[in-house]
Amino acid sequence: MELALVLLLGVTAVSGCGEPSYPPNTNRVVNGEEARPYSWPWQISLESFFPTCGGTLIAPNWVMTAAHCITFHTYRVVLAEHDMDKVEGPEQSLRVEKMIVHPKWNKNCPSCGNDIALLKLETDAVLNDKVQLACLPQQDSTLSHNYxxxxxxxxxxxxxxxxxxxxxxxxxxxxxxxxxxxxxxxxxxxxxxxxxxxxxxxxxxxxxxxxxxxxxxxxxxxxxxxxxxxxxxxxxxxxxxxxxxxxxxxxxxxxxxxxxxx
CATH class of the missing domain: 2.40.10.10 (Trypsin-like serine proteases)
Known part of the structure; x- marks a missing residue:
């Protein structure tokens, strides 16, 4: 039986990654809550004519996102974003130079996997207390149940x-x-x-x-x-x-x- 799926449109660890200057509030959350500003400093907003998806800064000039997010020809990423309705000051808006979708991604079969893409930026992000790199896991590592x-x-x-x-x-x-x-x-x-x-x-x-x-x-x-x-x-x-x-x-x-x- 086929299940209906909805795509949510709308490296190893390196030093200096995964340590936010503003630690996130990790009290138990039900149904979600507003994040502490800049506590997830690797989070980016992927935008074309409007915000479409999220993503992760994994190197000063590389962002990772989902393959199914790549539907337009031009994109920019916005770093140090918190409130979409305001220009708060620390935001960085960088153009995407190259988009590389995983070669085995099949847009007609989301449940087949490989939903990943890498975006090379035209210029490097400026790393600071509000823009930082994500750490990535070791190859083939696994997470335990309820982690x-x-x-x-x-x-x-x-x-x-x-x-x-x-x-x-x-x-x-x-x-x-x-x-x-x-x-x-x-x-x-x-x-x-x-x-x-x-x-x-x-x-x-x-x-x-x-x-x-x-x-x-x-x-x-x-x-x-x-x-x-x-x-x-x-x-x-x-x-x-x-x-x-x-x-x-x-x-x-x-x-x-x-x-x-x-």
Whole structure:
């Protein structure tokens, strides 16, 4: 039986990554809340004629997002964004020079996986207390069931609800593959190259696509473990249909090779 999916449109660790100057508020969050400004300093807003997706700064001139976000010919990324309705001062707006979508991405089959793209920027981002690099996980590493991670973005606050103007965060515990792939969960739509996280009242929603799933490691640093990919077609908060993320630990060689060759 085919499941209806909704795409959420709307490297290894290096030193100096994953340590926000303004630590995020990680009290238990239900249904999400406004993030502390600049506490997820690797989060970017991907924009063409209007904001479309989120993304992650992984090098001064490289951003990572979802492949399904790449639908226009020209993009810019905005760093140090918090309130979309205001120019607050620290924002950096940089043009995208090159867009590289994973060669195995199939826009007609989101559940086939490979929903990842890399964007090379025309100029380097200026790293400071509000703009910092994400750490990426070790190749083939895994997260345990219920591991606490956070999704961030400016997506809809709930299915059919208003678009957030201020950056939101929500705690999404990981749902291990053995559970997520059960028939009454995501079944065969869940792949080992994906991460399932959240479910019920906690979810990403339309407009969060491409943004990071950030998880704090035992070393105290934050690692971006996933790229926000899709939710169930029945709604963002459907029971037993956690948000699906591209699992970055499966794509470290491709990320490394793509950045080296471009």
């Amino acid at each position: 606490p991670c956070y999704v961030t973005g400016w997506g809809r606050l709930y299915s059919g609800g208003p678009q957030a103007t201020k950056l939101q965060q929500a705690l999404l515990p990981v749902v291990e593959y053995r559970v997520c792939s059960q028939n009454d969960w995501w079944g065969s739509s869940a792949k080992t190259t994906m991460i399932c996280a959240g479910g019920d009242s906690k979810s990403a929603c339309h407009g969060d696509s491409g943004g990071p799933l950030s998880c704090q490691g035992r070393d105290g640093k934050w690692y971006v473990e996933g790229v926000t990919s899709f939710v169930d077609g029945n709604g963002c908060n459907t029971p037993k249909r956690p948000t699906m993320f591209t699992r970055l630990a499966s794509f470290i060689p491709w990320i490394r090779e793509t950045m080296a060759e471009n």
